[in-house]
Amino acid sequence: MPHLDCDIAIVGAGILGLSHACAAARRGRRVRVFERTQTPLGASIRNFGQALVTGQPPGVMLDLARASRDIWAGWAQAAGFPLLRNGVLVFARSEAEEALLDAFCRGRAAEHDYRAELLRGAQLDALYDGRFRHHRAALHGLDDQQVYSREALPALIEHLRRDLGVEFHFSTLVRDIEPGLLRSTAGDCRAGQVIVCSGHDYQTLLAEHLAALDPQVCRLQMLRVRPETAIGLRHAVLTGLSGVHYGAFADLPEAAAVQAEIRRERPELEANGIHLLVSPTPYGELIVGDSHHYGRDAEPFNAEAVDDLMLGLAEHTLGCRLQVVERWQGVYGARGAEPFSVVRAAPGVTAVLMRSGVGMSVGPALGERCIAALLDEGAWPA
8 A cells, every 4th residue: 555645644524624634734734634434424514513602611712713713714715615604693582591691791791802792672673574572682692603514514625625735535444543654544644743633433543542531422413494484594593591501601690590490491401401503504494403412422313302392492483383304413522621632642643622512613723723733833722
């Protein structure tokens, strides 16, 4: 088999792998990306395509999300995929949810420069011709973006290949890694740096190092739906349920009342980790989810009752009936002490793993900063 020499070899063509590849290639490095499937099939295309800034907690995650926002804009222009930059609408359905969103706007948003506003009364009624007036309020986060992941990632791959000279090896299994050498079914690759972005696969490569992280996975149930009547939705949509899920809100004192309300009135939502997310696609359809079930492995069996709960929430929020077009599972690495992990496994061998479901939101900037650190241009993100 041939030797495939390069400066930086990357395992995984999901959003983290592509982010590292772009950051390295922009610096003039020769980059090869190895992916075991014919096209990316993991968490990076099974998601909502939401690059959320508003939901990130102050600190490194908010910084990464803000930096990723500009990277996404550059990619969309260079690769030619649609990017919605209209923000997110977080709807309050109860007094407790409204109080949480109000507290966020008055306190944390002002303190940490989140670009967000709370819509009530006439402003709320004006949204989509009054479709959402049955809610108490809406938080409009202005910096949030959406892509259609299953089309954006292939377009990004073509951009990296065509314009930045990144070499891709699809349908290629990486069998082993050691400093300076990667062994794969396409041949051996000698590289100054090897970066492993293998998603929730904790056993194929660097298993002993990754086992020390006590890794788990999160399994999501997700749906693509068609509204019975055209909505023309141009924002991502969440509800106050997300206030106990996303770090920007979850540690505020007002979140406790929302959590208590869920446990009292809808305990089945907490039991299945459900909080509503809706993303528009370029074709008038919507991606709806999601649930959260954690464990060492992702069971293959979806529960129809969970889909029904999510559909009910979405239909109430959107004010229309929804026809299911497609169902699938998302799976991502989860339950770490931190939302991501950078593991220096050996000289010239690094693993970068997301431990939460916000890879699309922070991955572009995380890849940029890791490459900068590898090349002694900056500090490692932590």
